[in-house]
Amino acid sequence: MTATRMVAGFMPLLDCATLAAAAECGFAAQEGIDLRLVRETSWANIRDRLIVGQFQAAHMLGPMAVASSLGVGHLQVPLVAPLSLGLGGNAITASTRLAEALRAAGAPRNLDPMAQGAALRSVVRARVATGQPPLVFAMVYPFSCHNYELRYWLAASGIDPDVEVRLVVIPPPLLVAALHEAQIDAFCVGEPWSSVAVAAGAGEIITTGGHIWQRSPEKVLGLRQDWAEAHPEVLAALLRAMTRAAAWCDDARNHDELAHLLSGPRYVGVPAELLRAALGGELGLRFGAPRTAVRDFIVFGRGGASYPWPSHALWFYRQMVRWKQVSGAPAAAALAKATYRPDLYRAAVSTLGVEVPDTEHRIEHFYDETVPAAHESGA
Amino acid sequence: MADKPLRILVVDQNLMRAQVLEEGLREAGHHDVIVVRDMQNVLRRIVDAEPDVIFIDLENPNRDVLEQMFQVSRSVHRPVAMFVDRSDASMIEAAVEAGVGAYVVDDLRKERVKPILDMCISRFNAFSRLRDELDKARGALEERKLMDRAKGILMKQRRIGEEEAYALLRKTAMESNLRIADVAQSVITAAKLLK
Numbered sequence: 053m054t055a056t057r058m059v060a061g062f063m064p065l066l067d068c069a070t071l072a073a074a075a076e077c078g079f080a081a082q083e084g085i086d087l088r089l090v091r092e093t094s095w096a097n098i099r100d101r102l103i104v105g106q107f108q109a110a111h112m113l114g115p116m117a118v119a120s121s122l123g124v125g126h127l128q129v130p131l132v133a134p135l136s137l138g139l140g141g142n143a144i145t146a147s148t149r150l151a152e153a154l155r156a157a158g159a160p161r162n163l164d165p166m167a168q169g170a171a172l173r174s175v176v177r178a179r180v181a182t183g184q185p186p187l188v189f190a191m192v193y194p195f196s197c198h199n200y201e202l203r204y205w206l207a208a209s210g211i212d213p214d215v216e217v218r219l220v221v222i223p224p225p226l227l228v229a230a231l232h233e234a235q236i237d238a239f240c241v242g243e244p245w246s247s248v249a250v251a252a253g254a255g256e257i258i259t260t261g262g263h264i265w266q267r268s269p270e271k272v273l274g275l276r277q278d279w280a281e282a283h284p285e286v287l288a289a290l291l292r293a294m295t296r297a298a299a300w301c302d303d304a305r306n307h308d309e310l311a312h313l314l315s316g317p318r319y320v321g322v323p324a325e326l327l328r329a330a331l332g333g334e335l336g337l338r339f340g341a342p343r344t345a346v347r348d349f350i351v352f353g354r355g356g357a358s359y360p361w362p363s364h365a366l367w368f369y370r371q372m373v374r375w376k377q378v379s380g381a382p383a384a385a386a387l388a389k390a391t392y393r394p395d396l397y398r399a400a401v402s403t404l405g406v407e408v409p410d411t412e413h414r415i416e417h418f419y420d421e422t423v424p425a426a427h428e429s430g431a
Numbered sequence: 432m433a434d435k436p437l438r439i440l441v442v443d444q445n446l447m448r449a450q451v452l453e454e455g456l457r458e459a460g461h462h463d464v465i466v467v468r469d470m471q472n473v474l475r476r477i478v479d480a481e482p483d484v485i486f487i488d489l490e491n492p493n494r495d496v497l498e499q500m501f502q503v504s505r506s507v508h509r510p511v512a513m514f515v516d517r518s519d520a521s522m523i524e525a526a527v528e529a530g531v532g533a534y535v536v537d538d539l540r541k542e543r544v545k546p547i548l549d550m551c552i553s554r555f556n557a558f559s560r561l562r563d564e565l566d567k568a569r570g571a572l573e574e575r576k577l578m579d580r581a582k583g584i585l586m587k588q589r590r591i592g593e594e595e596a597y598a599l600l601r602k603t604a605m606e607s608n609l610r611i612a613d614v615a616q617s618v619i620t621a622a623k624l625l626k
Contacts, residue, residue: 094491
């Protein structure tokens with residue numbers, strides 16, 4: 053039998069690990085898929101090349117898949133997300149100058165988002181009072197978990213993200229230089245880019261995505277809906293390969309090999325040592341400081357992490373409404389939710405004996421509140 | 432009513448390609464063309480110039496920066512979307528294949544944009560062909576240099592003539608299913624190691 057070729061695009065981030073492992077460690081081949089990976093330079097390229105059929109699958113921002121299904125900010129092309137590529141893996145990093153200002157305003161030397169946010173509010177207010185320009189926060193894309201996590205945390209800290217600070221987009225590999233050159237004051241991005249900034253002495257990690265929102269959703273495997281419908285068996289095979297690859301990536305015994313693989317220029321292209329530490333949830337918060345252990349910092353498949361929760365798609369949609377990227381409509385909420393396809397995931401992995409949740413709504417734990425599943429169903 | 436001339440903004444890190452495109456646009460009668468390279472300028476230029484059409488090369492990591500701008504409606508006069516019509520799948524495909532992204536103000540008529548986009552795609556394609564040819568020519572030159580060095584090593588170590596050295600390289604390449612240039616590279620590497 054000849055293998056089915058699939059081309060998938062990815063961005064240089066730690067959570068492209070499952071795709072890289074599936075392609076390089078035999079998981080895709082075992083399922084009869086010749087998986088070719090293409091490193092991309094922008095999320096917009098990943099979306100467009102998926103839409104025109106140059107890619108059959110993609111490492112994709114969860115909210116981007118939802119936005120494409122809704123036709124927000126771009127053409128309306130229905131996408132599906134039948135698998136989550138992992139949970140967590142983000143951090144918020146401040147320039148050394150801002151980090152010092154935060155400490156002077158009472159921020160502790162830990163990752164507590166509540167205390168960091170309170171200090172940030174003081175700094176922001178002081179800047180307004182003294183007529184200084186607003187702080188500039190960078191994230192990677194308007195429809196991204198990073199944008200929404202950052203906004204959630206700022207708003208919960210009493211800072212209006214659209215008025216009191218300036219939010220800009222900068223591609224992940226360019227963030228460290230932008231922080232170093234003081235073009236921006238802080239950023240929210242997936243690893244390893246915070247660790248790279250710390251190692252370069254350009255910034256300090258002040259909190260992580262997981263501190264704001266436990267096991268927060270991140271990238272998904274994005275595919276065109278019509279492709280998924282036309283190739284159910286290939287898709288199921290790919291989902292099985294990805295599920296096995298995720299388990300392999302979660303296993304600490306493989307982290308040396310995985311870090312080495314990802315450190316190559318074809319993938320992330322940063323030193324293996326930094327990737328290895330982040331995989332194990334060991335983050336250097338400041339230049340030269342011993343690493344801090346962050347529990348479940350990044351999880352690829354463990355504990356149902358691969359399951360695409362429709363409630364996450366709904367949460368993203370609600371953020372789009374909250375931040376005025378879309379005007380809310382019940383039909384749009386339903387469309388957003390339908391982008392995440394646990395049915396496809398469940399059917400594909402039924403033979404693997406992995407744990408699959410049987411609801412569509414996960415109870416979420418944010419640092420300032422717990423959102424019961426029932427509240428997630430409303431749009 | 433005559434249409435107001437279109438203002439076109441080109442964002443390209445490759446200055447040569449940007450020039451090729453700008454020239455094409457001017458030849459087609461579009462004189463209101465702005466070319467920018469770095470992103471700092473783009474933000475300001477878009478706000479000031481209010482372009483009707485924006486082209487950006489797909490190798491440009493700042494594409495996501497541009498898409499964010501269109502989300503922040505305050506900074507742009509009208510919402511900007513890629514391509515005019517959702518039915519234009521082949522046009523989108525051709526653009527992506529050529530490596531160019533296009534953003535067009537929402538209310539612009541399709542028949543006004545299509546010829547510009549077509550021209551842009553063909554210029555991008557022509558530029559890629561030219562670049563491939565140059566790369567190939569450069570590659571061929573490099574390979575010739577490698578061959579000469581490898582032949583020299585073999586001639587000296589094996590005390591054979593040039594033709595024999597070449598035959599040896601070719602035979603080894605055929606036997607091991609490699610390109611002659613790769614064998615030549617191995618000979619040079621081996622000679623360095625054994626020095």
